[in-house]
Amino acid sequence: MPIVVQNVGRVYPTGTVAIENISLTINDGQFVSLIGPSGCGKSTLLSMMAGLDAPTSGNLAVSGRVGVVFQEPALFAWRTVRDNVSFGLQMQGVGKEERNARAEAALKMVHLSNFARSYPHELSGGMRQRTAIARALVTDPDVLLMDEPFGALDAQTRSLLQSELLRVWEQTGKTVVFVTHGLDEALTLSTRIVLMSARPGRVLADLAIDAPRPRDTQTDPSLRAAYETLRELLTKEVESVARAEHDRDWEGMSKPVATAAEQFGADI
Numbered sequence: 001m002p003i004v005v006q007n008v009g010r011v012y013p014t015g016t017v018a019i020e021n022i023s024l025t026i027n028d029g030q031f032v033s034l035i036g037p038s039g040c041g042k043s044t045l046l047s048m049m050a051g052l053d054a055p056t057s058g059n060l061a062v063s064g065r066v067g068v069v070f071q072e073p074a075l076f077a078w079r080t081v082r083d084n085v086s087f088g089l090q091m092q093g094v095g096k097e098e099r100n101a102r103a104e105a106a107l108k109m110v111h112l113s114n115f116a117r118s119y120p121h122e123l124s125g126g127m128r129q130r131t132a133i134a135r136a137l138v139t140d141p142d143v144l145l146m147d148e149p150f151g152a153l154d155a156q157t158r159s160l161l162q163s164e165l166l167r168v169w170e171q172t173g174k175t176v177v178f179v180t181h182g183l184d185e186a187l188t189l190s191t192r193i194v195l196m197s198a199r200p201g202r203v204l205a206d207l208a209i210d211a212p213r214p215r216d217t218q219t220d221p222s223l224r225a226a227y228e229t230l231r232e233l234l235t236k237e238v239e240s241v242a243r244a245e246h247d248r249d250w251e252g253m254s255k256p257v258a259t260a261a262e263q264f265g266a267d268i
């Protein structure tokens with residue numbers, strides 16, 4: 001069982017209670033999407049899984065190696081694509097020949113072999129994000145943690161990278177935890193969707209998604225049903241954030257929910 005989260009809470013020194021009493025067990029090979037309103041603690045939970053942050057209450061254990069991909073690829077401008085990908089191995093003291101071979105194998109997985117000697121500024125946004133995925137894959141992690149990795153990409157590139165990620169997941173059997181604002185993206189990719197409440201983040205719904213692949217979220221009846229269930233819950237949560245943040249302004253406005261949802265970052 002690679003990820004066990006038990007009654008985890010995180011209170012920041014500022015007093016913000018980011019998440020409260022979250023319990024989740026994520027099994028080997030699951031593809032879990034975390035969704036929830038902006039500010040509900042998704043990134044906080046992922047950072048704790050990555051070991052970049054620690055809970056202030058409860059226990060969190062991740063077994064095996066972890067690779068992380070963020071929304072922004074954050075590549076070194078002065079290193080080639082291959083040397084960006086192999087950087088972590090270099091830090092581990094892996095010799096040059098081996099790290100180049102492993103970086104090239106990782107680049108092959110994301111179809112970027114022909115750009116190994118390019119520099120980040122010569123790549124498109126999608127290619128830079130593929131480089132970041134290759135960088136996360138190069139250490140052969142058991143768990144891949146991804147925080148809105150395709151959020152900044154155009155729809156076509158996002159769809160292409162979704163397919164590539166699914167292929168890597170199917171080929172390698174890695175466990176994936178994937179934060180997204182896109183319900184459609186979560187339904188396309190996941191074996192399980194965990195919906196978090198508005199801050200402080202708690203688990204509001206935990207759904208197994210077992211529709212056959214390749215998936216068509218528009219026509220598959222079980223995906224349509226999951227979409228409706230999640231959308232309704234998410235809309236309520238987003239609305240409650242909007243109410244809290246707009247305070248009295250909100251009351252007289254009776255804003256359409258879709259507008260509030262857009263404003264608060266939920267792609268529903």
Ligand SMILES: Nc1ncnc2c1ncn2[C@@H]1O[C@H](COP(=O)(O)OP(=O)(O)OP(=O)(O)O)[C@@H](O)[C@H]1O
Pocket residue numbers: 012013014016017018036037038039040041042043044045199265
């Ligand atoms: N280092 C920090 N210090 C203080 N508060 C923080 C810190 N990091 C995050 N927070 C607060 O904790 C809450 C959860 O933040 P987090 O970034 O985890 O949310 P999120 O669900 O990832 O949001 P988004 O969907 O906008 O990315 C927010 O209210 C945020 O302002």
Ligand SMILES: [Mg+2]
Pocket residue numbers: 042043044147
């Ligand atoms: Mg976040």
